[in-house]
Structures are given as C-alpha cells and as structure tokens.
Amino acid sequence: MTDLGRPALNLERVRKFVAVAEELHFGRAAERLHIAQPVLSRQIRALEQELKVQLFVRDRRRTELTAAGEQLLADARPLLAGADALRLRVGRAARGQHSFTVGFMPGLIVTAAVRALSERHPDLAVNVVRTSWDDQIEVVHDGRVDVSYIRLPVDQSGLTVRPLLSEPRVAVLPVEHRLAGKESIAIADLADEHLLQHPDAVPEWRDIATELRDGTRSPVGPFHAVEEKLENVATGRGISILPLSTATFYTRPDIAHVPVRDIPPCQVCLAWGAGRRSPLIREFAALAEL
Template identity: 70%
Template structure:
C-alpha cells in the first residue's frame, strides 16, 4: 500500500496539536476536510490513530507509532525534494552546519579557494537539530558534537576538546582550580543525563529516584541563564564555554570528565565531489 504523504503531514499536525481545530488552522484548511483526510488515512492503514472525546484528542498506540515513524519519513521526503531542486539548478550553493563554539573559518577559506564558483552558506545548529539539518537537506555537511544518532550518516572525527562545568559565580565550587565529577553529585544537571553519563552514574537525584525535570532549552544562552539563576549546572565543551562568557557564570575544569568529540557528518548517500573535498579540507585544517 502506498502512503499518501499529504495525509501523513495532516496526521502529524493533528498529533502535535492534539486538536483538530488548531491543526486545521496551522495547515490552512477547513476542519471538516482535515477530519475526512484523517479518517481516510485510518481506513487505508486499517487502524485507529486518535481517540476523540468532547474534552480531548489523544493518540492511540498505533498513532504514537505512526508519529515516531512519520517525522523522519517527511524529513526524508523534504530532503529529497530539496536535492532534486538543487540538482536542477546546478551545484551553486554549499551549506555547512556547525555547533556553537566551533570556528570553521579556516576550512571555509580553503574550501572556497578550491570551489570559487560555489556560494558558501553557514548554518548554526544546536544539540537538537545538528543531525536533523542533514536529513532534511538544510545542510550539505555538519560539524557535530557527539553523541549523535549516526544511522544513515558518514561520520569522520576531527578533534577532541575538554568539557567544563558551568556554575553560578557564587557557587561553592566556583573558586576551585579544578574539580572531579563526584563533586557535582548533588547538583541538578540542565541537560539530558545521557549527555553526561559520568554525572548520570553518580547523581544523587537519580540514585534516590527523584529526578528533577529539565527545562526545554533551545540554545546555550538559555542554558546559561538558568545556570546564572541557580537552577542547576551545565557541562559544556571548553570552546563553547570560552565563547559564551558572562560575569555571573564561571567555568571550572573537571579532571575526570571525558572530552567532547567533534566530527564532520553528512548523509551516507551523498557522493558529490564538493562534500568529499570539504571533508578532506576539514580533516586536515580543523584537526590541526
């Protein structure tokens, strides 16, 4: 059975809004049309995707599974569309994604010298979208910080750098020349615990079964605002910490904390000469 991507897009809108009226407004279509399209999708799949009551709209187990599968499916379709359009226009633009704290100037200059006819664009990414920009076609290559989901990607190591603890300026450890990860056992980490497994393994709040919620943070600036306010601590790569300095937050080296691994990534299906040329340059220039 062929899946209609338009119906899948409609489904994702409803699944994210959990409200047919808001989803219809977001999609700029009438609500009865949206309802018919969702019913048609359910008929095609022979499953119920939503449970609708007068009070709420909720996903069924089948709906939750489809939402998990639909997002990468739509991203892949959009990436394919973008690549087709770019192929029709010719290779005129090359977009490089990069994470905060990473300087790509030397690699970009060398690459531009090899490809003077290309327009080079730079795209600042975050922990949330550093891989997504590759899958949806927004970037040709992306300089990423591990860990990432490497499925469908080609990943090449560039360099490692130390990670430091970001603390409020009046924190009890702020004046230390260095600390150990065990010194942070009673602190609240403003990141997903899996991002700092060394902290996860010794954290008091996890050991006691009382994990505190982590606020949704979209960038380094928001993270440091929470640190400065005393809401928790954060672990950052040294270059990022050095770039985002402020008087009410200090960085402290952590002696037994492993380094952050910086890599270059691109989608495994990409075979263009420009991608390979940039990879060769980045590995040579940024490693040094």
C-alpha cells in the same frame, strides 16, 4: 520501476503511514492530514499490500504497530527527510543557486574550512548555519545544510559521520560557587548540584546524583540556546556540563568553568546524508580534517 523490476516505494503512502504511526489513531491522523478516514485506511492497506506485511494491529479500543510497522517507522523518517532534502536541492539548482551550506554547533569555529572551499570555488556561495543540540542532525536530514559539525551522541541513522576532534568537558558554575576557581574537579563533587540538562547527557552524574536518588529533581528547560542555559547558571538555578570550546566562547564575568577530570571528552564530527555522493562534500570533509 526500480532496476529490479519492482515498483518504487510510494512515498506519499509512507507519509500517511508515519502520521498514523505517530498518532496511533486513524481518526486523528486523518484530521492531521486533512483527508477522510476511509481514504487513509485504503492508503495504509495499499502500502501493506505493496510491502506484503501487516503494519498495524487494530481493534475497537486501540491501534498498535507490528514489528514490521516499528521497523518501517524507524526507516521512514530519514527516508522522507532525504526525499524532501532532494526536492530542496533540485529546486535550488533549477533557480541557478549554486551554493553549499555548512552547519555548526556553538563554540565550533569553521572559518578555515569554509574559507578554503570558497577560495577553491570562487563561483560557489558557501553559507553557514548555526545549529543547536535540538536540530544539529535535523538540518542534515531536511536539506537545510550539506554538512554539519555535530557533537556526539546523536542518532546516526541515515548519516555518514566522520570524527574530527575531541575536547574536554567542563562544569559551568556561578562565579561565586564553592568549586569555582579550582584547577579541576571530579564528577562526584557535583553529586549535590542541580544539573540544567537531561541526566542522560552526563551519565556519570546521573548515576550519583542526590536529586535523582531522592526523587527531588525539579523540571529543567527546555533551553533552546546556550545563552538561556548560561542565564540560569548565572542566577544560581543550577550547573551545566559543556564542551570546553562552548564554555570559552561564551565567556562572561558572572560564570566560571572548571575541567571535570573523570568524564569522557566531547566528540566532534562532521556529518552528512549517507546517500549523498557530492564531490563538494568529499572535498569539504578533507578540508575539515586539516
């Protein structure tokens, strides 16, 4: 029971709800969960009774989320990830693994704060994990890291996010490109280029891009690492916009980077689970701000 006298939310039912909400089909969700469809239907009805709301609208042709279902789906993913992360941390503690793990994006140097925490707590194993644009928040939610250095924008639901610094963004170009070697450029200078990332990542380019206006944009990626993106830049398949620290970290002779003077800088923050109250997290956050 909760402190208000109400039963705690049944997380297993919530997990089954997420499967149905993602599939929008009870049969496929049941196959995914390896349970019988009638069992799944009973679990969803029990969850609706527990919450006193209708989560799905069903007919013979389709299954759709109600407004309440949409809200539960938005809240359920971080809730379930937090529960999984809790189990992971408790398991580590039970095995005597006293550790603290820091995630970091490529180009960001976290050595000073990691070293300072290690010196303050000699018996603590302070580990680091390299992340990417795809999983920089996922590693926080699923408990792989205690804190993570992230680059905005991200979905901040279920997170505490503390700003650390901002840095310029640069255009990364083949070394023989017509703009390579310039002191700086405007985003308009890149209107005719092929961008090797999602247009929403650079809305200033998206709004003026010739290939978007003409409908000639070809598929991009997916790129799972900066190195993959840089290989495509070097071979002349397009250009990319990166934070300055990332571009300088991956210096190579066949690529140049040029500051783009009229786009906002990249914001670097420290993030951790909103429900975490660990003194070590607060201590590390203070060290990261130094």
